[in-house]
Amino acid sequence: MSSKLALYSKKCKIYFAYLYIGEGVHVILRHKLLSLLVILSVVFLSVGNVTADMISYTARTDKFELMWNNAEDSERYYMSTDIKAYACGLTTSEFIFFARVVEGEGADSDADITDKVLVAATVLNRINCSSWPPTTVMGTLQRPGQFEVVDQETGECHCARSLDSEWAIVIAYRMVANNELDCHMVYYNAIGFTGYSRTMTDYAYFGGNYFSCIPCDCAHCTATEPDWHEEDVEMLTDLIYRPDGVGPNYF
Numbered sequence: 001m002s003s004k005l006a007l008y009s010k011k012c013k014i015y016f017a018y019l020y021i022g023e024g025v026h027v028i029l030r031h032k033l034l035s036l037l038v039i040l041s042v043v044f045l046s047v048g049n050v051t052a053d054m055i056s057y058t059a060r061t062d063k064f065e066l067m068w069n070n071a072e073d074s075e076r077y078y079m080s081t082d083i084k085a086y087a088c089g090l091t092t093s094e095f096i097f098f099a100r101v102v103e104g105e106g107a108d109s110d111a112d113i114t115d116k117v118l119v120a121a122t123v124l125n126r127i128n129c130s131s132w133p134p135t136t137v138m139g140t141l142q143r144p145g146q147f148e149v150v151d152q153e154t155g156e157c158h159c160a161r162s163l164d165s166e167w168a169i170v171i172a173y174r175m176v177a178n179n180e181l182d183c184h185m186v187y188y189n190a191i192g193f194t195g196y197s198r199t200m201t202d203y204a205y206f207g208g209n210y211f212s213c214i215p216c217d218c219a220h221c222t223a224t225e226p227d228w229h230e231e232d233v234e235m236l237t238d239l240i241y242r243p244d245g246v247g248p249n250y251f
């Protein structure tokens with residue numbers, strides 16, 4: 001017997017056996033096949049969606065990266081909140097909340113954005129320093145009793161954000177990353193170098209808030225400024241300006 005015939009007769013046997021087993025099994029098999037098809041298509045579609053999301057996310061961030069890297073600060077200042085948030089490694093909603101707090105807490109000035117940058121940098125210093133438990137922007141900003149413009153009950157901030165406050169955050173990230181500000185600057189108030197600040201070291205005042213340094217021996221602060229001594233801290237003297245030819249834009 002040739003192998004072709006053998007195969008044929010085997011197929012026939014299976015077919016007849018299948019008919020013999022009857023309609024009930026047939027229905028079950030069909031339903032199984034249907035449900036298998038349904039499961040397979042659900043899996044296929046969801047995998048397809050995830051992949052599509054990943055591709056569009058990557059395309060979006062690639063575009064952001066390209067736009068950001070090929071621009072001057074005077075152009076970046078006007079870029080969308082999405083792009084600035086991406087540049088800071090924040091989600092857009094985190095960045096918007098942060099920019100509202102900075103606008104609400106930081107002093108307005110036609111000449112410079114120093115106070116707003118220092119407010120944002122204080123937040124970043126707290127995030128980085130282990131003496132301040134929250135390690136995220138939202139956790140730090142919504143910590144009870146810390147920022148006046150954040151509602152203690154709801155955790156919301158009803159201030160409007162501005163291009164100045166958005167830009168102040170971008171510059172704060174940059175200056176903190178470049179170690180251009182004292183990482184021990186973790187406190188400010190609007191009243192003066194009095195009250196709580198009395199026990200701290202005066203660090204900055206440009207007509208808005210009073211910024212102070214607090215000694216800290218956490219791993220981050222030690223690594224960032226290994227030779228830091230409280231008595232060596234000098235008051236900041238340099239204002240921080242907007243990019244040439246832009247702004248002011250504040251509320």
Ligand SMILES: [Zn+2]
Pocket residue numbers: 128129130131216217218219220221222
């Ligand atoms: Zn620290």
Ligand SMILES: [Zn+2]
Pocket residue numbers: 103104106107108250251
């Ligand atoms: Zn304002």
